[in-house]
Amino acid sequence: MWIAIAAVLAIAAAATTWAVAGRDDPPAGSSAATPTSTVSEPPVEERMLAGAGAILKTRAAAVLTGRLSQYLQYVDPANKKLRERDQQVFANLRKLGLSRLSYQVDANWAPEVQAQHGPSARAVRVLMLIQIAGIDAAPRATGLGYTFAERDGRWLLVDDDDLAAEADLKAYREPWDLGAIEVARRPGVLVVVPAGERGNAERLARESQAAIPIVRSTTRRVPAGILVIAMADNRSMDPEWRTGGHPAAAVAAHNFAPANPEASEFKVVGSRVVINPGQRTRSGRLLLAHEFTHAAMGQLGNSAPTWLVEGFAMYVENRLAAQNGYEQELAAERRTLLREKISALVVLPIDGVFHGDYDEDSYGVSWIIVEYLVTKYGQAAVNSLYADLARGPDAPAVREQVLRKHLKSSETALVAALKKYDGPN
Known part of the structure; x- marks a missing residue:
């Protein structure tokens, strides 16, 4: 989801030079030298980053304290559609009940010149870190594309959809961005x-x-x-x-x-x-x-085999289904799977062809495997097996080693035992 593109910003320190008059009075007929100063202005990108940082900090505080005027304070007054979108986003974020919110310019992405907004305008990737009270254990990051421009010596947020590199923004949007x-x-x-x-x-x-x-x-x-x-x-x-x-x-x-x-x-x-x-x-x-x-x-972790990831979720789902009166339907499905699919099992379902081998029955086959493991070894053992496999690495030899560690069984022996399984006691 996250691809970092290195951005190197040339930051030049401001230098000050003075032409200083001598202490003595100037010679007759000459004019006194007047002290002057010339300050080299920081590069546009340096000024933009400073301005953007202040704007983002202000906007985060505004959401947390419920101050719409402060949230819109640095939004381009001429961009009415942007202001309308921002007003809706603000209202949506307030409804979520946030405990933390912050924004930071992602230094791993190079700012993009957006001349249509003026010579100083730059689009940058911004990470929004958002935490919902009582829901999120930690803030999560989501990407934004903001364009900032300097107008009359003041930096403003002038657009939110210019960043060409942000293809993911067109594919997926957060719910607070959708009306x-x-x-x-x-x-x-x-x-x-x-x-x-x-x-x-x-x-x-x-x-x-x-x-x-x-x-x-x-x-x-x-x-x-x-x-x-x-x-x-x-x-x-x-x-x-x-x-x-x-x-x-x-x-x-x-x-x-x-x-x-x-x-x-x-x-x-x-x-x-x-x-x-x-x-x-x-x-x-x-x-x-x-x-x-x-x-x-x-x-x-993400290294557990697909049959265990989906089979475990199916096992929980079907336990709840049984509690809600679907015991007979589950028993019928189990008999069909055992007769038509598990009996033909040669190896445990393979990740890359998880759906190809059994089509929609891949989930059912995986459910039977996990149900067997829980019936034979207990829930705690299966949970420990899952945790070890999830940590990885994702390699056949490692998976075989973990199976032997937790089940005292090889994959071949497990497949053979599954063919004899006729359901939970």
Whole structure:
């Protein structure tokens, strides 16, 4: 998600020179020398960075204290559309209930000249670090493209969509950038929907709370909270969030934050769940339990095999389904999978062809594998196995070693045991 492009800014120190008159009176007939000064003006980019830093600090403080006039203070008065967008963003951010907000110019991206806004105008990448109270354990970063220009000795924010290098801004947008929003809160849950869909927000909040207990009891992990995004605008879903060749119904998207002051490296600090716009009014507790499981396990690392990542989430989802009266349907599905898929298993599902080998049954096959592991070895052992595999590295020899460590079994022996499995006791 984050590609750093090194930017080298030439910073020239300001130099001052003085022509100083002698102490003695000047010779007759000559004029007295007058002290003069010439100050070399700092380069445009240096001035822009200083001006942008002050503007961004002011805007962050304005959001946290609820001062719209301060937020708009340095927005170009001539750009009415920008001011209207900013006013809506401000209102949306206030609804989220933020505990922390800051902005910083990303020094890893070179400023881009934007002559259409004047000779001093530069577009820069800005990292917005945002933390929702009661939801995020740490601020997460999201990218912005801001253009700053000097007008009458005063730096202003003049546009927000000029940065050519920010292709990701056209593919995915944060919910507060997509028009007016409404939110619904429950302990540990914040649901964001478009304005006018309050009823769906409340429904999703209730469904989220119904899903959380089984996720926590199975994963043994308790995230601070979860943000659920259910917008109507397709830009709320990244086009790359796909599964089996088609757009995902929902995704647990990682939250990233700078791992160093230079923001040249990033680390995972949590997740948010984004529901496909086409599924937002139909999604319920089972889908949410699946994605919440991904969110809970995501910080462990990304090297676990796909069959374990998806199988674990399916296991949690189906446990909740059983609690909600779907035991017979699950039993029928289990019998079919055991008879038609598990009996033909040769190796554990392979990452690169996870969907290709079993098509939509890949998830079911993975569920059976995890259900068997929990039945045979216990939940704690499976959780430990997951944690070790997630840390990586992602290599067949390492995975085999971890299987032997936690299960006292090789992959070959595990596949053979799966073929004898006939369901939980």
